[in-house]
Amino acid sequence: MPxxxxxxxxxxxxxxxxxxxxxxxxxxxxGVRLEADAEHLYAVATDRYTLAVARYRHHGLDGKAFARTVPARALPALRRWLTDQPGDAHITLTPVxxxxxxxxxxxxxxxxxxGDQDYIGWRGLLRDILAKTTDRPEVDTDGDQEDLPVLDARLLTRFTxxxxxxxIRTGPGRTPALLVGEDFLGAQSPVRSRHEGFGAGTDDTLGGVRALWETGLTDPDSHTAVPMPAPRRSYDAPQTSSGTxxxxxxxxxxxxxxxxxxIDSPRAVxxxxxxxxxAWAAYRYLDALHRADPSLAAQVIAEVADELDDGALGEFAWDAAAKAGFDPQKWYDELDQAATAAGGTAAEAPVGLGTDS
Incomplete structure (x- = not known):
């Protein structure tokens, strides 16, 4: 059972x-529901408006499956205790x-x-939502989309x-929106716009929205339409652990x-x-960090992606080397000497990936 x-x-x-x-x-x-089966430990929570289910493949279940709900009042103490544990430590959960x-x-x-009774049937709920969620929008008899689903933005923030x-994918009618992440399924119930302060004059269909905005989104005759400029990207860096x-x-x-x-080009070799x-060393470091602290890994990946997008890697490395107590100028002098000996040219300043000429 553990x-x-x-x-x-x-x-x-x-x-x-x-x-x-x-x-x-x-x-x-x-509280948070914890359920273990032969492959995963699931954490489940719902307030009837949103549903969140996260899972992780455990190292082994010794015995039959179990389910327990940790009350909300006990979660702060549990979370503090977990913070004190080493990131790569193994933790065993045993119902007693x-x-x-x-x-x-x-x-x-x-x-x-x-205990394992009286909890909602979250598996059946998600199976039903998945069955009703389509890859293509539903259309009405006039060939236009059905009412656009309306989601409460305040509830959406709970998924941060x-x-x-x-x-995010939505289904027809009042089907909850489906939110999918890595080892995560979530659902959020829609609301009816006319009952949630949008105003009786608001049209909930896509066709109605087009009609309402058609004039406002048409370029005035006195202006020349200019396409939105594409952001300058030096390197399209992955933004997730799995992508990286x-x-x-x-x-x-x-x-x-x-x-x-x-093999015929020593420099290419x-x-x-x-x-x-x-690349292999970076992968091994990332894998270890992701297993030890996924949140920190995600934070580092986002920061590195921004740095790669900026492109000034030479400058970043220079500053990092100086901050770490090294002598980056000495390294550049050594590169200059090697380049001169090989008949090349000396480097004058840090050069970033994708630096504009």
Whole structure:
């Protein structure tokens, strides 16, 4: 019956779902539901308007599946205890007589929980939403879209901890919107615009919205339509852990392949070897960071993506080297000497990737 998984990954399950906990007037929903099956540990929370389900593949379930709800009042203490655990530590969850015991090599914590009865059938709810959610918009008899779904933006903010990026798909009528992330499924119930302060004159269909905005979105005769300028990008960097991992592994494989094909060019061989080795090292570091602390990994990936997009990598490296106590000027002098000895030209200043000429 015990289940074991990474400590930080368990903390992330709590973080991705806690904002969706129902209020105290509905005790059965006033907490985070933890359910373990043969492959995953699930964390579930709902306030009846939004539903969040996050999962993580555990290291093994010793016995039969179990389900327990950690009450909202106990979550702050559990979250603080998890923060004190090493990121890569293994934590074992064991249900014992109406309680749930959390154990690591450093110690343990036991909380009183609710049992495996009286919780909503979230699996059936999500199966129904998935069945009604279509890849193409529903159309009415006139060939136009049905009423546009209306989502409460205040409820949408509860999904900010779910993932860096979420895919959203809506179904017909009053079907809840489906939100999909990495090992995450969420749902949000729509509201009816006429009853939520949008005004009786608002048309809820896409055709009505087009008619309402058609004049305002037409360029005046006195203006010349100018297309929106595309942002200057020096490097289209991945924005997620999985996307970055894929890019690094592809680069490693490409560089290794090219390394074998460039045997007649020593400089090309060296370039491919350096690129492949750097990509592989970066992947290994990223993989370790993602397993230890996914939130920190996502933060670092976003920061690096912005730096790559800026393109001034030489300047960034110069500043980082100086801050770390190294002598970047000495490195440039050594590069100048090597270039001069090889008949090349000396470098005068840090050069960033994609620097404008």
């Amino acid at each position: 289940v074991t998984l990474n400590s930080h990954q368990f903390a992330r399950l709590i973080d991705r779902t806690a904002d969706h906990i129902g209020d105290a007037t509905l005790p059965v929903l006033h 007589d109406g309680k749930l015991r959390f154990t690591t090599e450093a110690g343990e914590m036991t909380l009183t929980t609710d 901890t779910a993932d860096t990026h979420l895919r 991992a894929e890019a690094l592994l592809r680069q490693t494989m490409a560089s290794t392949r090219d390394l074998l094909e460039e 060296a370039a491919h070897a350096a690129a492949g080795a750097s």
